[in-house]
Amino acid sequence: MSTKGLEGIVATESSISSIIDDQLTYVGYKIDDLAEQASFEEVIFLLWNKRLPNKEELNKLQQELAANMSVPDEIIAHLKSYDLSTVHPMAALRTAVSMLGLFDEEADVMEQEANKRKALRLQAKVSTIVAAFARIRQGKDPVSPKENLSYAENFLFMLNNKRPENVEVEAINKALVLHADHELNASTFTARVCVATLSDVYSGITAAISALKGPLHGGANERVMKMLTEIGEVDNAIPYIKEKLENKEKIMGMGHRVYQNGDPRAKHLRKMSKELTHLTGQSKWYDMSVKVEEYIKAEKGLPANVDFYSASVYHSLGIDHDLFTPIFAISRVSGWLAHILEQYDNNRLIRPRAEYVGPKGQTYVPIEQR
Ligand SMILES: CC(=O)SCCNC(=O)CCNC(=O)[C@H](O)C(C)(C)COP(=O)(O)OP(=O)(O)OC[C@H]1O[C@@H](n2cnc3c(N)ncnc32)[C@H](O)[C@@H]1OP(=O)(O)O
Numbered sequence: 501m502s503t504k505g506l507e508g509i510v511a512t513e514s515s516i517s518s519i520i521d522d523q524l525t526y527v528g529y530k531i532d533d534l535a536e537q538a539s540f541e542e543v544i545f546l547l548w549n550k551r552l553p554n555k556e557e558l559n560k561l562q563q564e565l566a567a568n569m570s571v572p573d574e575i576i577a578h579l580k581s582y583d584l585s586t587v588h589p590m591a592a593l594r595t596a597v598s599m600l601g602l603f604d605e606e607a608d609v610m611e612q613e614a615n616k617r618k619a620l621r622l623q624a625k626v627s628t629i630v631a632a633f634a635r636i637r638q639g640k641d642p643v644s645p646k647e648n649l650s651y652a653e654n655f656l657f658m659l660n661n662k663r664p665e666n667v668e669v670e671a672i673n674k675a676l677v678l679h680a681d682h683e684l685n686a687s688t689f690t691a692r693v694c695v696a697t698l699s700d701v702y703s704g705i706t707a708a709i710s711a712l713k714g715p716l717h718g719g720a721n722e723r724v725m726k727m728l729t730e731i732g733e734v735d736n737a738i739p740y741i742k743e744k745l746e747n748k749e750k751i752m753g754m755g756h757r758v759y760q761n762g763d764p765r766a767k768h769l770r771k772m773s774k775e776l777t778h779l780t781g782q783s784k785w786y787d788m789s790v791k792v793e794e795y796i797k798a799e800k801g802l803p804a805n806v807d808f809y810s811a812s813v814y815h816s817l818g819i820d821h822d823l824f825t826p827i828f829a830i831s832r833v834s835g836w837l838a839h840i841l842e843q844y845d846n847n848r849l850i851r852p853r854a855e856y857v858g859p860k861g862q863t864y865v866p867i868e869q870r
């Protein structure tokens with residue numbers, strides 16, 4: 501008997517992140533501690549090296565990331581060649597990351613040290629691609645990264661061409677920390693399946709971006725904001741959700757395959773949403789979200805997931821709604837790369853079976869007789 505959606509199947513061993521009894525840890529460190537205290541660069545180091553960096557190692561990683569953020573001019577030219585009013589930024593990111601591989605002389609060098617160098621270059625460049633896309637479609641020039649800025653600061657600087665406020669940097673840094681890794685979620689599994697054929701790092705990340713894009717996974721955060729916009733006012737929230745449930749529609753940002761009692765990342769994003777929407781005079785998005793969350797919890801027993809409150813957080817930072825999933829991707833690239841490196845370290849082809857339920861014993865009829 502097959503298990504639909506591979507629910508509950510343990511498909512690999514990993515020492516990167518764990519979800520045990522609804523608690524999430526990265527390499528054994530609680531997500532709550534990391535969310536409150538760590539920089540995104542520290543988390544990248546942790547996921548890739550399975551230990552926290554010392555000050556010197558952290559400075560070195562920060563400098564290397566900042567120094568590798570520029571992307572080839574050909575990729576910028578390529579982004580300029582689309583009709584960006586119709587292209588989704590996740591599609592553009594997927595294609596641009598695939599293109600990055602064409603400009604990396606080491607793309608098909610399979611030694612682990614080369615894979616680590618590619619991981620650094622890729623992580624550095626993804627935020628530049630997302631920011632460049634956002635600016636080009638507004639008819640503006642891309643902004644070059646600055647070597648003395650942190651990863652979160654650089655992303656906001658490249659997006660808006662101005663030094664971000666501390667509160668914005670802290671919010672983006674925390675969001676990047678919270679989204680960095682999550683055990684064997686669909687996109688991470690995709691990355692591992694891809695590179696387990698001994699395909700290259702760029703192929704693995706391109707495949708993972710493709711999986712994250714879907715609305716049942718990372719694509720949900722953009723849909724949450726679409727839903728909140730449709731609801732419009734706090735008083736409309738419950739009638740709107742009632743109707744959706746009556747029509748058997750799914751409520752985006754709610755439910756999770758693994759968490760039964762709640763996603764431990766959601767409370768951090770809920771708090772950020774409360775603070776940031778208040779600060780920007782847009783509390784209605786938070787109030788509306790709370791109403792939806794409480795109603796779905798009571799009616800369906802479903803908890804909010806990481807995508808639910810991230811929507812109102814990014815909205816309060818003035819970020820375009822279709823950039824929400826690319827921001828998730830910028831962070832998750834760090835986790836995908838950790839899993840890709842781990843997969844190469846102890847590889848075996850991933851090839852499950854399917855239970856055949858189609859017709860049997862058919863007789864081939866030549867086309868002229870059909
Ligand atoms: C970063 C992330 O990927 S977090 C997840 C992001 N995705 C979303 O927020 C999309 C909305 N949520 C969902 O679609 C689901 O909860 C998933 C895909 C996340 C996990 O779902 P699964 O474990 O596969 O559960 P499945 O989709 O089979 O649902 C089980 C039951 O709960 C219901 N259900 C699950 N999620 C929801 C939801 N968000 N709204 C309404 N009903 C839901 C299903 O309709 C189904 O009901 P039924 O048994 O009466 O048919």
Ligand SMILES: O=C([O-])CC(=O)C(=O)O
Pocket residue numbers: 681682684685686757758805806
């Ligand atoms: O683990 C999952 O299935 C989805 C998820 O929350 C994530 O990828 O962060």
